[in-house]
Amino acid sequence: MSAKLSIITITYQAEQYLERTIQSVLAQGNRKDIEYIIIDGASKDGTLDLIETYKSHLDRIVSEPDRGIYDAMNKGMQLATGDYLIFMNAGDCFAENDTVESIFAAMDQEPDVIVGDALFVDMDGKTMGLRSEVTPHKIPQNLTWQSLQYGMVICHQSFIVKRTIAPLFDLQFRLSSDIDWEIKCLKLSQKTNQLAIPICRYLTGGASVQNLKRSWQERFQVLERHFGFTKTLWAHLVIITRGIQFAIQKGGKYW
Numbered sequence: 262m263s264a265k266l267s268i269i270t271i272t273y274q275a276e277q278y279l280e281r282t283i284q285s286v287l288a289q290g291n292r293k294d295i296e297y298i299i300i301d302g303a304s305k306d307g308t309l310d311l312i313e314t315y316k317s318h319l320d321r322i323v324s325e326p327d328r329g330i331y332d333a334m335n336k337g338m339q340l341a342t343g344d345y346l347i348f349m350n351a352g353d354c355f356a357e358n359d360t361v362e363s364i365f366a367a368m369d370q371e372p373d374v375i376v377g378d379a380l381f382v383d384m385d386g387k388t389m390g391l392r393s394e395v396t397p398h399k400i401p402q403n404l405t406w407q408s409l410q411y412g413m414v415i416c417h418q419s420f421i422v423k424r425t426i427a428p429l430f431d432l433q434f435r436l437s438s439d440i441d442w443e444i445k446c447l448k449l450s451q452k453t454n455q456l457a458i459p460i461c462r463y464l465t466g467g468a469s470v471q472n473l474k475r476s477w478q479e480r481f482q483v484l485e486r487h488f489g490f491t492k493t494l495w496a497h498l499v500i501i502t503r504g505i506q507f508a509i510q511k512g513g514k515y516w
Contacts, residue, residue: 264368265294267343271333271350273302278352285354289361296320300333331430331438347421352464373450375421377460406447413440418461422446437479
């Protein structure tokens with residue numbers, strides 16, 4: 262019996278971007294081993310009307326107030342029944358229409374975690390390049406939880422995890438709980454597979470970018486929790502220096 266993949270989309274006031282995500286999931290094929298869940302934060306725009314038009318293609322729909330994106334992601338995980346899960350939030354898409362086929366091929370090897378690169382796209386959907394090329398975040402060949410000491414080298418849209426080892430997101434972090442979650446998943450992973458292809462098209466300009474100072478503060482707290490104060494302080498000095506050097510090389514732009 263083949264494994265089942267739960268795809269979870271979190272959305273709020275995102276009628277402008279949600280449809281591209283839904284269509285990307287549906288383009289992966291009408292597979293019985295895909296479960297699609299949408300968790301909406303009680304949107305007041307046209308998001309719910311849009312969801313309604315695709316209702317027959319969705320397995321679970323929840324629309325209610327929440328305590329932020331990670332609370333909504335926790336709701337999605339608690340509803341999921343798949344062997345593996347991935348978050349593809351409003352505005353994000355799979356890299357290609359056959360990306361899930363590659364994910365299922367990797368799932369056949371029964372890893373605990375599957376990762377891959379991401380294509381950055383702007384608000385108009387224009388490709389900006391691979392995340393590993395347009396940012397300093399390179400994916401190591403042998404990814405472990407220690408690989409995240411110097412930053413989040415894998416975005417959560419390119420991170421597939423076996424549901425039985427996936428912890429809930431820590432709600433004390435409103436912007437950086439995803440890196441904490443990935444570290445916890447990788448600590449529990451006995452086998453991690455890396456795909457040679459990008460998994461997602463990642464919509465830039467999210468909440469962590471819009472609230473950069475708080476995001477950095479939270480990330481320091483997260484990394485201190487896992488690596489200790491001294492290593493985290495050193496890591497952030499490296500991150501800042503690396504970022505400045507990268508921006509200079511890019512003509513004053515980070516990405």
